Amino acid sequence: MDLYSLSDRGIQAELGARIRALRLRKNVTQIALAEATTLSLNVIKSLESGRGKLSTLIAVLRELGALEQLNSFIPELSISPLQLARMQGRHRERASGKRLKDKSKDRPEW
């Protein structure tokens, strides 16, 4: 499936549906999942409809034994040789902005 063809709302719905499928595959009730995660039943319902906080997602994935998937989600990045060259091996802590011209070196207009 190409996620880029979905709206953000559509992606959220898809995520919720997959988490629900994960839960049902293990034959776990929403109530049992709520108790195991110490979250409320409403939060489990919300998550399965695609809403909620990151912390909720993580707690539920842990309980369902699906945390490994986070690794492929946002992988630790390997730096490409091209970028290594650009950055001279240093890693960037800030993005570089467009710097305004240094006006102190301008010739006065008059």
Added chain:
Amino acid sequence: MDLYSLSDRGIQAELGARIRALRLRKNVTQIALAEATTLSLNVIKSLESGRGKLSTLIAVLRELGALEQLNSFIPELSISPLQLARMQGRHRERASGKRLKDKSKDRPEW
């Protein structure tokens, strides 16, 4: 890295750091990302510190061109043969609960 060895808070921090790394690899500023996603600067900051909503994560991943990774995140599940047998091919819409004994079939106490 084994995410199960991390606390939920730790995982959130790791996620935020990876998103930040993704952004910096593209040399995009937080302000530019905020504008592109029509989210506030504070929300971008929060996300990179591991907090926020699922909708925020999705919007940012889309902007950074990292949405494909969601597919490996929560994969569409393939049903195992064992489960197919148990479910007789039907897919479960609810988890099965422990059903209390049907008292109508009990012998009266007196």
Added chain:
DNA sequence: TATTAACAGCCTATTAATAGGCTCTAGATA
């Protein structure tokens, strides 16, 4: 097929995320 528990959907109160603003620090650059 009758039963019953899983779940959706709704409500109210509380807590956390978000928007928008400001100041201060320090990383990247000229």
Added chain:
DNA sequence: TATCTAGAGCCTATTAATAGGCTGTTAATA
């Protein structure tokens, strides 16, 4: 190394998520 801007950190107001509770519907089971 001096400059400039990316980003942290803090503030206030608004909006969304969460906790807890209740009712009605129906999938799964006996």
